């Protein structure tokens with residue numbers, strides 16, 4: 001059976017720090033690597049952030065929006081732009097992709113979970129690389145994943161992935177977000193939790 005992997009990439013890796021514009025060469029390198037893995041027979045799912053960041057850059061906003069409705073509107077602009085760039089780059093590698101936008105409700109309710117599982121399975125069987133993000137435009141606060149690290153872990157579990165890679169600018173796992181909590185402790189090893 002093919003090995004399955006999930007890779008998550010965050011906004012800070014996808015965009016340039018000053019302008020918020022897309023870091024095209026980074027994305028191109030990622031696309032090339034994932035296409036190569038796919039051609040070697042692995043099943044690949046990409047979890048990509050960037051909808052809000054790219055939307056801000058597209059609309060010329062200098063600050064990330066604070067209000068929920070503004071964030072949701074900006075995400076709708078950015079998500080389309082992001083997928084356009086991914087599709088152009090993956091097409092140059094002859095690699096078909098798909099957009100999958102999820103909310104927590106899709107993975108909490110049994111029938112929707114099974115439905116999502118079947119869709120992913122079908123996409124992978126077709127040789128497609130699904131590109132997943134939270135449905136930021138429509139997700140309501142109570143049903144948000146919160147961040148794409150969590151989303152990618154849930155997707156990895158949903159599709160029974162063999163590996164999950166988090167591409168991030170944070171150097172390791174911490175007990176809390178080290179940008180906001182000075183007392184955050186690094187965690188170097190996690191034992192498998194009991195069921």
Ligand code: GLU
Pocket residue numbers: 010011048049050051052053133134136146147148149
């Ligand atoms: N879904 C958000 C976006 O695409 C990002 C969430 C995260 O970075 O964890 O902008």
